[in-house]
Amino acid sequence: MAQLAAHTYAVRPRRTAARPRLALIARPRQERSIVPFAALITLILVATLAAMLVLNVSMTQTSYEITRLQEQDIALSQQAQALREENEMRSKPQELEKRARDLGMVPVQDVAFVDLANGRVVGDPKPAQPAAPGAADKQLIPPADLPRAVPERGASQPLYDYGMGNEGRD
Secondary structure, eight states: HHHHTTOOOOOOOOOSOOOOOOOOOOOOOOOOOHHHHHHOOOOHHHHHHHHHHHHHHHHHHHHHHHHHHHHHHHHHHHHHHHHHHHHHHHHSSSHHHHHHHHHHHOOOOEEEEEEETTHHHHEEOOOOOSSSSGGGGSEEEEESSSOOSSSSOOOOSSSSSOOOOOOOOO
16 A cells, blocks of 8 residues: 555646636726815815804904993993982982972971871961062962862772772772
């Protein structure tokens, strides 16, 4: 057996028909145009710049509006402060007395009250006399011409009428 093994050769398969040899080749690359991509990038860039411009203009207008409103707030605050000071000045007793005298009012001499339950006057009221000659310009209503403080009420009228939408209701 040793003799058989020494004489064995590798055998190539025989070609019976001529087969063409196949080889892998790369497919031909088609050149793509860069124009659509460049147009897309340009469109995105222009849209971004337009959006930034619109936002910038909007922010500037808002800034001007805020500044105008702040100035208006300051002016209104100063006006409110001036009105508060004027109100405080006018509410002082000396100023009230001066304004009352200018209107022809005089200090009360005898105090009287109106009893709201029955409409009677409690006390001894006397008509006021003008104290200053300048007050004669103003016409004072004599007490006899004054309307009654509490009108006569019938049985259907309520005892108290506060004037808050309940007029004429029981």
